[in-house]
Every structure is written in C-alpha cells, then in structure tokens.
Amino acid sequence: MRAARLHGPDDVRVEDVPEPVGEVVVTVRAATTCGTDLKMLRHGHPTLAAYPAPFGHETAGERIDTGERVLVGDSVPCGTCPPCRAGRTHLCRAMTWVYGGFAERIAAPAAALHSIPGALPFSAAAMAEPLAACVHAVGRGTSERAVAVLGGGTIGLMLARLLVLDGRDVAVIDRHPERRAQADDLGARGVDALEPGAVALVFEAVGRPEAWHAALLLVAPGGRVVMVGGCPGGDVALPAVRIHYDEVDVVGAFHHRPAEIDEALLLLSTGAVDHAAFAGPTVGLDDLAAALVDPPFGAEARKLVVDPTR
Ligand SMILES: [Zn+2]
Ligand SMILES: [Zn+2]
Incomplete structure (x- = not known):
C-alpha cells in the first residue's frame, strides 16, 4: 500500500510499504494535520518510531473486518502503570502510540478505536483527537x-x-x-x-x-x-x-484520556463545535509535505485533510 513516511528531518517520502499488521486494520478515509505533524517533519519527535517512521495521528476510516466507521485514537495506555492506576491514563509510562494515518491503511489495537457517531464525516471525526486534548486542557x-x-x-x-x-x-x-x-x-x-x-x-x-x-x-x-x-x-x-x-x-495540559475522545466526537457530531471552522483543503499523500510547509490557506488556522486515495 502507499504511505507517507518520515526518513529524517524534512525528508518525507511517499512509498510502497508492506500491508500494516495489527489487531485491527482500518482503511483510512481522512487524516487531518496539525502543528505536531509539522514539528515531526521538521525536527522529529520524542514519540516517533525510528526512521523510516509512519506519521499522521488524527485518523478516521472504516474497519476492514466489520466496516464500522471509527476514529483511530493515537494512543493506548497500558492500564497498569502508576498513572494509569490513578486514572491519569494520558500520563501512561508505557503508552502505545498509534501513528500512520497518512497511508491507505493503518493497523491499531482495538482499544484505540472509537465509534464515529451518526453521519459525522470522516474528516470531522479525525479532529476529535486534537479536540479531546482541548477538552482535557479546559479541565486543567x-x-x-x-x-x-x-x-x-x-x-x-x-x-x-x-x-x-x-x-x-x-x-x-x-x-x-x-x-x-x-x-x-x-x-x-x-x-x-x-x-x-x-x-x-x-x-x-x-x-x-x-x-x-x-x-x-x-x-x-x-x-x-x-x-x-x-x-x-x-x-x-x-x-x-x-x-x-x-x-x-x-x-x-498534555494529551487526553479515551473518554475525552468520545466527548469530543459528541461535540463535533452535535455541531456544538463546527468542524468546518477548522477544515482546510483536501490533499493527497503526494502533496502533503509541501502543503504542511506552505499551507494553502495562508495565516488562517486550519487543518489539511489528507485523502490517501487521491
Ligand atoms: Zn494533532
Ligand atoms: Zn500506563
């Protein structure tokens, strides 16, 4: 399948990679970008895997096994470390990070998946990841x-x-x-x-x-x-x-708990938070790197929507 992967600072390549393997495989319908992606592209990031590293952490699509529409959460806490046991799973000491949304398919633990409510579009559902971090921050x-x-x-x-x-x-x-x-x-x-x-x-x-x-x-x-x-x-x-x-x-304020993702999905699906206010143009994998560095929406605060089938 095709995937955009980081090979080093400022070196992203769209290439043919082996099919992802994991508990659940999801066909990516939309992955949105954020400032963290630009940071990862420019400087790397402590949570990235070794190069060549999959990236893209705001991902929505369909489970290959059941067809269910899901948001692929970008992290799964271990559940057993001291912060997890204290209910602060966003501070998990053994977090599994789930990256690779900028690809045709992504593999994820089932625990990372959140059902997308109603008819919320995939590109909107993907924004539940950053919105969940904001829900968490307001609580701080x-x-x-x-x-x-x-x-x-x-x-x-x-x-x-x-x-x-x-x-x-x-x-x-x-x-x-x-x-x-x-x-x-x-x-x-x-x-x-x-x-x-x-x-x-x-x-x-x-x-x-x-x-x-x-x-x-x-x-x-x-x-x-x-x-x-x-x-x-x-x-x-x-x-x-x-x-x-x-x-x-x-x-x-760092990251979010799984329940905060569900809260964010609800806020987006009711329209209380209008996803269109943050949505930018849709790009394919080949245009992603250039659009991250030089966004087509100028100084406005928007997210690119990556459609890997383009
Ligand atoms: Zn993000
Ligand atoms: Zn933990």
Missing part, C-alpha cells in the same frame, strides 16, 4: 469567567470554542488578523494584545518559550496559567517572581 483550568487564550492556531481556537460553550468571556490573542476573525466567528474575541492582569486564567496554546513567558506576565496575581503548547527541547526560563510573589499557578 479554573472556573474563572474571563479567560485569555494565547495563540489562535487550531488548538487555541478549539480551546476558545469550548470555553465559549461553557459560558466564558474569551479573548484570543494572536498577531494575525485572519485568526482574530476566526476567533470572533467562534463567539470569542480576537485581540492582538491584552492588558497584563486583565484575566486570572490564561491558556498558552503556542508552544514556544516566549509564549510561556508572556503567559506568565499576562495573568492576574493569584491566577492560573495552563501550558497547552509543548515547547520543543529543554528548559524554559520563566519569571519566577510571578510564581512566588504573585502565587500564579502554572500547570501543564
């Missing part, structure tokens, strides 16, 4: 009414939409007017800056050291910052004075 916040989301990429905008649905007053901070307009369309408020101290809950959704730093300068004394964007590499210098003298809580 507080109940503050006024909230800021730093970064209006697809994760920032999904977060904003979830917070709007929860009745919050949400400002999305982004330097791109296109993304601020998208935030407005989702019921949030796109702004290019916010007065420091204006909100007591900030979600960082950029994933760069400067943004982690800026989030800590922005939040009100006694407030909380949720770091949703992963920073590549090692340490980040943060303004310790905010954490100590102003008692700002800094918490991380």
Whole structure:
C-alpha cells in the first residue's frame, strides 16, 4: 500500500510499504494535520518510531473486518502503570502510540478505536483527537469567567470554542488578523494584545518559550496559567517572581484520556463545535509535505485533510 513516511528531518517520502499488521486494520478515509505533524517533519519527535517512521495521528476510516466507521485514537495506555492506576491514563509510562494515518491503511489495537457517531464525516471525526486534548486542557483550568487564550492556531481556537460553550468571556490573542476573525466567528474575541492582569486564567496554546513567558506576565496575581503548547527541547526560563510573589499557578495540559475522545466526537457530531471552522483543503499523500510547509490557506488556522486515495 502507499504511505507517507518520515526518513529524517524534512525528508518525507511517499512509498510502497508492506500491508500494516495489527489487531485491527482500518482503511483510512481522512487524516487531518496539525502543528505536531509539522514539528515531526521538521525536527522529529520524542514519540516517533525510528526512521523510516509512519506519521499522521488524527485518523478516521472504516474497519476492514466489520466496516464500522471509527476514529483511530493515537494512543493506548497500558492500564497498569502508576498513572494509569490513578486514572491519569494520558500520563501512561508505557503508552502505545498509534501513528500512520497518512497511508491507505493503518493497523491499531482495538482499544484505540472509537465509534464515529451518526453521519459525522470522516474528516470531522479525525479532529476529535486534537479536540479531546482541548477538552482535557479546559479541565486543567479554573472556573474563572474571563479567560485569555494565547495563540489562535487550531488548538487555541478549539480551546476558545469550548470555553465559549461553557459560558466564558474569551479573548484570543494572536498577531494575525485572519485568526482574530476566526476567533470572533467562534463567539470569542480576537485581540492582538491584552492588558497584563486583565484575566486570572490564561491558556498558552503556542508552544514556544516566549509564549510561556508572556503567559506568565499576562495573568492576574493569584491566577492560573495552563501550558497547552509543548515547547520543543529543554528548559524554559520563566519569571519566577510571578510564581512566588504573585502565587500564579502554572500547570501543564498534555494529551487526553479515551473518554475525552468520545466527548469530543459528541461535540463535533452535535455541531456544538463546527468542524468546518477548522477544515482546510483536501490533499493527497503526494502533496502533503509541501502543503504542511506552505499551507494553502495562508495565516488562517486550519487543518489539511489528507485523502490517501487521491
Ligand atoms: Zn494533532
Ligand atoms: Zn500506563
């Protein structure tokens, strides 16, 4: 079958590979892209297999054995390590990562599969993976009414939409007017800056050291910052004075639990989160690498939809 695989930094090749082998094989109907895919393409990633590595982790399709429409979750927790036993399966110490959505077929453990509700399109169902991470991140916040989301990429905008649905007053901070307009369309408020101290809950959704730093300068004394964007590499210098003298809580938000994927699928199928707000053009495997590096939708925050039959 045909698959796009990573052979090294900035080296993706579409090639004929052996049929995938696993508990269940799924015919891929749609796989969406995100910032993590670009990170993986550019720099590799701690969760990637050895090169040549399959990639694509937002995947929906049909089981070959039963025809059932499924979202292929990108991870299966072990169930027995200390975090798993404590119910924090997203922190599993022996996670099985399920990558390879940018291919005609993908093999997965049955435990990775989630039934797609109703007539939700495959390209929309694939977005349940990142949306589940946002559901998880909102749970790491507080109940503050006024909230800021730093970064209006697809994760920032999904977060904003979830917070709007929860009745919050949400400002999305982004330097791109296109993304601020998208935030407005989702019921949030796109702004290019916010007065420091204006909100007591900030979600960082950029994933760069400067943004982690800026989030800590922005939040009100006694407030909380949720770091949703992963920073590549090692340490980040943060303004310790905010954490100590102003008692700002800094918490991380990573990944999701299986139940949060089902919640995300439901939000997408009811239209509470409109997948069209995040969908970009459909591309085939051969056009994927170029479209990841130079997205055809400019500065807008959107996802490519990969159709491996193209
Ligand atoms: Zn993703
Ligand atoms: Zn575990």
